[in-house]
Amino acid sequence: MIAACIMAGGQGERFWPASRRARPKQFLPLLDGRSPLQETVARLDSLVPPEHTYVVTTEAYADQVMEQLPQLPAQNVILEPVGRNTAACIGLAAVVMAQRLGRDATMVVLPSDHWVRPVKAFQQVLASAIKAAQSDRWLVTLGIRPSRPETGYGYIRHSHERLTFEGLPAHPVEAFVEKPDRARAQRYLSDGNYLWNAGIFIWQVGVILEELRQHMPQVYEPLAALQDQVDTPQFWTAVRRIYPSLPSISIDYGVMERARRILVFPCSFAWDDLGSWPALARVFPTDAAGNLTRGKVVLEDVGGSIVHSSGKLIAALGVQDLVIVETEDAILVCDRARAQELRRLVGRIAEEGYTAYL
Amino acid sequence: MIAACIMAGGQGERFWPASRRARPKQFLPLLDGRSPLQETVARLDSLVPPEHTYVVTTEAYADQVMEQLPQLPAQNVILEPVGRNTAACIGLAAVVMAQRLGRDATMVVLPSDHWVRPVKAFQQVLASAIKAAQSDRWLVTLGIRPSRPETGYGYIRHSHERLTFEGLPAHPVEAFVEKPDRARAQRYLSDGNYLWNAGIFIWQVGVILEELRQHMPQVYEPLAALQDQVDTPQFWTAVRRIYPSLPSISIDYGVMERARRILVFPCSFAWDDLGSWPALARVFPTDAAGNLTRGKVVLEDVGGSIVHSSGKLIAALGVQDLVIVETEDAILVCDRARAQELRRLVGRIAEEGYTAYL
Numbered sequence: 001m002i003a004a005c006i007m008a009g010g011q012g013e014r015f016w017p018a019s020r021r022a023r024p025k026q027f028l029p030l031l032d033g034r035s036p037l038q039e040t041v042a043r044l045d046s047l048v049p050p051e052h053t054y055v056v057t058t059e060a061y062a063d064q065v066m067e068q069l070p071q072l073p074a075q076n077v078i079l080e081p082v083g084r085n086t087a088a089c090i091g092l093a094a095v096v097m098a099q100r101l102g103r104d105a106t107m108v109v110l111p112s113d114h115w116v117r118p119v120k121a122f123q124q125v126l127a128s129a130i131k132a133a134q135s136d137r138w139l140v141t142l143g144i145r146p147s148r149p150e151t152g153y154g155y156i157r158h159s160h161e162r163l164t165f166e167g168l169p170a171h172p173v174e175a176f177v178e179k180p181d182r183a184r185a186q187r188y189l190s191d192g193n194y195l196w197n198a199g200i201f202i203w204q205v206g207v208i209l210e211e212l213r214q215h216m217p218q219v220y221e222p223l224a225a226l227q228d229q230v231d232t233p234q235f236w237t238a239v240r241r242i243y244p245s246l247p248s249i250s251i252d253y254g255v256m257e258r259a260r261r262i263l264v265f266p267c268s269f270a271w272d273d274l275g276s277w278p279a280l281a282r283v284f285p286t287d288a289a290g291n292l293t294r295g296k297v298v299l300e301d302v303g304g305s306i307v308h309s310s311g312k313l314i315a316a317l318g319v320q321d322l323v324i325v326e327t328e329d330a331i332l333v334c335d336r337a338r339a340q341e342l343r344r345l346v347g348r349i350a351e352e353g354y355t356a357y358l
Numbered sequence: 359m360i361a362a363c364i365m366a367g368g369q370g371e372r373f374w375p376a377s378r379r380a381r382p383k384q385f386l387p388l389l390d391g392r393s394p395l396q397e398t399v400a401r402l403d404s405l406v407p408p409e410h411t412y413v414v415t416t417e418a419y420a421d422q423v424m425e426q427l428p429q430l431p432a433q434n435v436i437l438e439p440v441g442r443n444t445a446a447c448i449g450l451a452a453v454v455m456a457q458r459l460g461r462d463a464t465m466v467v468l469p470s471d472h473w474v475r476p477v478k479a480f481q482q483v484l485a486s487a488i489k490a491a492q493s494d495r496w497l498v499t500l501g502i503r504p505s506r507p508e509t510g511y512g513y514i515r516h517s518h519e520r521l522t523f524e525g526l527p528a529h530p531v532e533a534f535v536e537k538p539d540r541a542r543a544q545r546y547l548s549d550g551n552y553l554w555n556a557g558i559f560i561w562q563v564g565v566i567l568e569e570l571r572q573h574m575p576q577v578y579e580p581l582a583a584l585q586d587q588v589d590t591p592q593f594w595t596a597v598r599r600i601y602p603s604l605p606s607i608s609i610d611y612g613v614m615e616r617a618r619r620i621l622v623f624p625c626s627f628a629w630d631d632l633g634s635w636p637a638l639a640r641v642f643p644t645d646a647a648g649n650l651t652r653g654k655v656v657l658e659d660v661g662g663s664i665v666h667s668s669g670k671l672i673a674a675l676g677v678q679d680l681v682i683v684e685t686e687d688a689i690l691v692c693d694r695a696r697a698q699e700l701r702r703l704v705g706r707i708a709e710e711g712y713t714a715y716l
Contacts, residue, residue, distance in 0.1 A: 298706055300699075313375075313715050315715075317692040317693065318699065324689075324691055326670070329670055333677055334675040334676060335676035338676035342675065344675070345675040357671050
């Protein structure tokens with residue numbers, strides 16, 4: 001029995017003006033018409049059927065999840081009353097799955113806003129990872145082989161010890177490492193034992209609940225106490241009552257950095273966390289000058305830029321490495337190298353009273 | 359008797375996307391709601407009454423002229439069947455004025471797309487220039503004291519000889535000089551005897567007609583032959599017949615570079631030819647970071663930029679020296695230093711088939 005837990009409660013401002021508080025990036029049709037959430041579910045095709053695919057999100061996004069994923073049973077959309085980071089999110093889903101599917105079910109935890117190609121390669125590793133999680137109670141994760149000294153991701157350091165599942169190698173994890181500075185990221189890249197932490201986890205429901213009990217009782221106890229109310233009329237009322245007081249801690253920090261017996265599968269497929277607009281130029285082919293354009297765009301002596309029109313003609317002359325995005329009511333012009341700082345700009349927009357644009 | 363001849367037939371693409379073939383810059387509400395054409399007429403207030411204010415334009419712009427200047431008699435809008443540069447334009451107006459007002463009338467020739475502040479200072483020099491034109495048959499022009507080594511303007515070199523009209527100094531002109539290169543422009547700036555050619559001329563109608571007869575008979579003869587048909591039903595038909603075959607030559611090249619007895623008044627008022635978007639940042643006050651903004655604009659770490667929203671919120675982050683302009687159907691993003699090359703971009707837009715945006 002395999003079930004997926006897709007985490008879709010993130011808010012993210014780094015795709016402003018396309019992303020808004022009411023419509024964060026996992027719901028945006030960024031990937032040639034499909035949203036990252038829809039791609040995430042499609043990527044599980046053949047491994048997890050819709051009736052065992054769960055999405056955890058906040059109440060504000062429930063309608064968008066159901067609209068984008070009509071194949072999912074409504075009861076598989078798990079609503080957090082408020083966001084409480086990934087440990088609580090995974091704990092809540094694990095409790096629901098434990099009650100419905102049993103503690104032996106295998107749980108695949110996936111962010112809803114990432115990109116992967118080719119999908120076949122992902123599915124092959126995931127199938128092996130599931131096997132590993134089912135045998136011998138491993139906490140399993142997928143680690144992406146770094147292709148650049150990225151300072152925006154966490155890393156996983158693994159040992160040289162090598163296990164094999166269905167022909168694919170996996171290594172015991174020595175440490176989960178936080179986002180490094182540039183020099184350290186360069187070292188990780190050349191070292192060979194460091195992988196990007198993609199936030200993808202595979203484990204048995206009973207195994208993660210046991211880990212939460214050990215390392216995060218303040219998350220585990222209130223949730224576990226509700227397990228026998230799952231699928232009763234009282235359950236969501238009870239969740240609403242206890243959830244706001246849960247600590248807001250990531251599963252990486254709360255469990256993975258403390259647990260033993262973690263196994264990582266090195267992955268060589270192309271992966272991106274779609275962290276901000278420039279990510280699209282990694283994900284889609286660019287023209288000879290390094291430009292990625294969508295919609296009505298005319299460029300003269302422009303390079304390295306992402307230019308996205310939603311209706312008006314965007315014409316640019318003599319500029320380099322910009323992000324230019326038009327949406328229905330707003331226009332962004334941003335230095336590509338500073339797209340990570342978009343949150344500051346969004347803060348400024350709020351300060352200046354343009355709240356309708358947030 | 360003083361009459362104004364305002365030349366408003368220019369096409370200009372350097373304010374794209376606000377300017378279009380059907381609506382060039384002289385008609386755009388660039389100056390806090392008023393168009394350069396409207397400002398040009400307003401600037402003549404107290405010196406030239408509306409009934410003696412003439413506008414020469416092409417047929418395509420006739421409606422816009424009459425709409426923007428309802429105070430003008432319809433017969434004062436002189437329509438060129440096609441554009442034939444300033445010599446023909448001025449010749450045509452002079453012939454009409456000679457017939458209606460007589461050859462002794464003083465004709466003030468003004469471009470319709472420039473900016474001047476303060477208006478009082480302009481009016482004071484113009485009044486003296488009119489006096490000079492009325493006495494002793496001078497060809498009179500206004501020359502702007504250069505404030506930077508501008509390579510985009512023509513220059514006027516004057517002699518040290520000094521005349522005075524109503525207390526204001528004027529000098530005989532030695533030469534009309536074409537747009538210089540950078541080094542030469544720097545020399546002109548420090549020399550002290552060079553002024554910017556603002557394309558403003560004051561002369562008696564009979565005087566300019568005589569100059570045209572001498573230096574440009576190919577323009578003069580066909581037009582002068584029509585003088586006694588002015589205000590008859592045949593006149594415009596005749597103009598339509600002969601005008602296309604007139605040579606397309608500027609008054610500067612055709613007359614001013616050859617004539618003697620030209621007088622220039624050095625002017626110290628602020629003047630700008632509004633040549634392209636960056637001109638607006640010379641004309642209007644900018645913020646501490648050198649930005650000029652209009653409409654809904656939010657800037658974070660942006661400097662030296664002109665940002666003009668017509669409806670959508672424009673938010674920019676970490677960019678310098680850009681021109682960002684949104685109009686009803688298009689968006690321009692351009693390096694400020696290359697705004698003069700906008701014509702190339704407009705050409706590219708045409709090539710790519712977006713003809714509706716030209």
